[in-house]
Amino acid sequence: MAMYWSDRVDDGVHSGARPPRASYVPPHLRPNSFVDESRHRFHEDPYAFDTRFGRHRNSRQLGRGLVGRARGLGRGRGGRGGRGRSQHHGFHDPVPEANPFEAVVEKFDELEVLSENAEDNEEAINFDAYEDIPVESSGENVPPPVDKFEEIDLGKALNENIKKCKYVKPTPVQRHAIPIAVAGRDLMACAQTGSGKTAAFCFPIICGILSGQSSGSVMPRGARVACPTGLILSPTRELSCQIHDEVKKFAYQTGLKAVVVYGGAPIVQQFRNIERGVDILVATPGRLVDMIERDRVSLKKIKYLALDEADRMLDMGFEHQIRKIVQQTDMPPPGSRQTMLFSATFPDEIQRLASDFLSNYVFLSVGRVGSSTDLISQKVEHVEDMDKRNRLMELLQSQRASGKYGKQSLTLVFVETKRGADSLETWLTSNGFPATAIHGDKVQLERERALRSFKSGATPIMVATDVASRGLDIPHVSHVINFDMPRAIDDYVHRIGRTGRAGKHGAATAFFNDSNLPIARALVTLMQEAKQQVPAWLKECAGKSSHSPGDGGGGGGRSHRYRGGSKFGGYDYRSDTAANVDYSSSSSSHHHYVDSRAYVNPYATTSYAAVPYSVPYVADPGFYATQHGYPAAYGGESVAANGWD
Numbered sequence: 001m002a003m004y005w006s007d008r009v010d011d012g013v014h015s016g017a018r019p020p021r022a023s024y025v026p027p028h029l030r031p032n033s034f035v036d037e038s039r040h041r042f043h044e045d046p047y048a049f050d051t052r053f054g055r056h057r058n059s060r061q062l063g064r065g066l067v068g069r070a071r072g073l074g075r076g077r078g079g080r081g082g083r084g085r086s087q088h089h090g091f092h093d094p095v096p097e098a099n100p101f102e103a104v105v106e107k108f109d110e111l112e113v114l115s116e117n118a119e120d121n122e123e124a125i126n127f128d129a130y131e132d133i134p135v136e137s138s139g140e141n142v143p144p145p146v147d148k149f150e151e152i153d154l155g156k157a158l159n160e161n162i163k164k165c166k167y168v169k170p171t172p173v174q175r176h177a178i179p180i181a182v183a184g185r186d187l188m189a190c191a192q193t194g195s196g197k198t199a200a201f202c203f204p205i206i207c208g209i210l211s212g213q214s215s216g217s218v219m220p221r222g223a224r225v226a227c228p229t230g231l232i233l234s235p236t237r238e239l240s241c242q243i244h245d246e247v248k249k250f251a252y253q254t255g256l257k258a259v260v261v262y263g264g265a266p267i268v269q270q271f272r273n274i275e276r277g278v279d280i281l282v283a284t285p286g287r288l289v290d291m292i293e294r295d296r297v298s299l300k301k302i303k304y305l306a307l308d309e310a311d312r313m314l315d316m317g318f319e320h321q322i323r324k325i326v327q328q329t330d331m332p333p334p335g336s337r338q339t340m341l342f343s344a345t346f347p348d349e350i351q352r353l354a355s356d357f358l359s360n361y362v363f364l365s366v367g368r369v370g371s372s373t374d375l376i377s378q379k380v381e382h383v384e385d386m387d388k389r390n391r392l393m394e395l396l397q398s399q400r401a402s403g404k405y406g407k408q409s410l411t412l413v414f415v416e417t418k419r420g421a422d423s424l425e426t427w428l429t430s431n432g433f434p435a436t437a438i439h440g441d442k443v444q445l446e447r448e449r450a451l452r453s454f455k456s457g458a459t460p461i462m463v464a465t466d467v468a469s470r471g472l473d474i475p476h477v478s479h480v481i482n483f484d485m486p487r488a489i490d491d492y493v494h495r496i497g498r499t500g501r502a503g504k505h506g507a508a509t510a511f512f513n514d515s516n517l518p519i520a521r522a523l524v525t526l527m528q529e530a531k532q533q534v535p536a537w538l539k540e541c542a543g544k545s546s547h548s549p550g551d552g553g554g555g556g557g558r559s560h561r562y563r564g565g566s567k568f569g570g571y572d573y574r575s576d577t578a579a580n581v582d583y584s585s586s587s588s589s590h591h592h593y594v595d596s597r598a599y600v601n602p603y604a605t606t607s608y609a610a611v612p613y614s615v616p617y618v619a620d621p622g623f624y625a626t627q628h629g630y631p632a633a634y635g636g637e638s639v640a641a642n643g644w645d
């Protein structure tokens, strides 16, 4: 008998004789009814992308049975600081879905699937785009990479789900990270945005729990404390929900239970969800701490801990909570659990902090740490603040004129402040451009509504603060506009990474003026690495900014980790002999690959020694913040208030 998704994953099913109230359906569980049934076409970028990656798409329509869904009823009241009364809207509650892959079909239909037979799909996705990415791994006895999922013993059920997801072969980060993690090693992995890091930590957790026959999901009758075996932490509610959806797909029909808990949603409902048992808990840190303090979650059985957006999780906004969760609870210590840290950016001072949580770990970087993918066509324009709206309007008008506007071509506009987001949304809408906005002052229902409206194309423009900058995997985002530049280059990398994902192309436009000078140098370097054309005026700005006092020479909060010179992979801070003299022992190894072809670069280690812009590590948690310009706060808003959960 077919197993229904809602039967397996305990998401807070309304039980008992009373029929469930029709409830608000969060976007993560809702199939996209707006998706055009005609063939999706690869979007074209506004800046004449290289079209060599374009492939013919299969005309076969994948089945898209309508999935039962409930209609939203209540409207959360708006208001600052989440003061709006939050009725029970069934946040991320279960919706009777026939099968999680029904909704997934649309998502994966985005991918270049050429044939129903997975075996024939070798070139289904644009893996060519990743072929020349340098890969570096370091640590003791690093397990070698694989070329196919079948080379790793992931178990029958997971393998079937991987096929259903149309993951024909692993992306480079998966190729390297999964064997390392499946071998039980701790891992710090850095890979470019949109390159498949989620699966890289989900597969080993699912496979490990299944093979270990752990039974965290079974709670004794009357027990109220949930004891998950796997814990995945992420910085935002939306990202946690997205990861939860991914885990559910990958763990479909395995018997594993995945639950998500996050702030802004009714905790009582989430208690009910975890009471039904949980193997893999996906959480935002604040809500998890709350649950631990109320003795409703115990971490004593944790065998797998993954931090997505790990550098964000360990910087000043979250470090305290993460330390509390990882070091001040009953969670087994490093060595007794397996810890995996993933991000597209990994400043070396954060690497140092992170090593507190790891044991004999492997450092893996796919591409240079903090680099952006060259699938994104980047453009920087000099625009004064007072001209930004007009310029934005021009860009949107030209997109509309060329047909690159609408539900198949979404535009994400990043601004610095929440107030700025609201005001730009209003202005765009009143000028005939349907827009929505997402930021941390909106109640969760409004955030989800905004995201849903954007994803569906009902409002093909979304104005966002950094709350939407990391991790979100939204199909059809073809253009990211940095209306306000971020203060740190890493934030720029994550923001533009909302486009150009999974081998697709995207475009990013940044409005730059003198107030952004501190980021100029890092921006130029980043663009040059990604083979982008850098305007001469920007190079001049970079020349000026490199001499700015206090920026360490690189600007953008990155100078101290921007190790010039090496063309290979990333940077494991342990390679810095000054930082870790023991590391250069003969038992450790340092591998460089170009893609999966083993390539040993004899000069790599020494190349790191040439650190032109290095500044000393300061054991001061405020240091990283200072580098990111946080103490001055974003326009008077604290980092936490900026929307991080």
Ligand SMILES: Nc1ncnc2c1ncn2[C@@H]1O[C@H](COP(=O)(O)OP(=O)(O)OP(=O)(O)O)[C@@H](O)[C@H]1O
Residues within 6 Å of the ligand: 111, 125, 166, 167, 168, 169, 170, 171, 174, 191, 192, 193, 194, 195, 196, 197, 198, 199, 343, 344, 470, 471, 472, 473, 497, 498, 501, 502
């Ligand atoms: N092996 C694969 N084959 C096909 N598609 C894949 C594969 N792995 C991942 N994807 C798809 O690629 C997209 C990006 O993956 P994911 O969100 O995990 O990227 P990421 O590296 O975590 O990005 P970010 O740094 O922005 O968080 C997703 O839509 C995912 O389903």
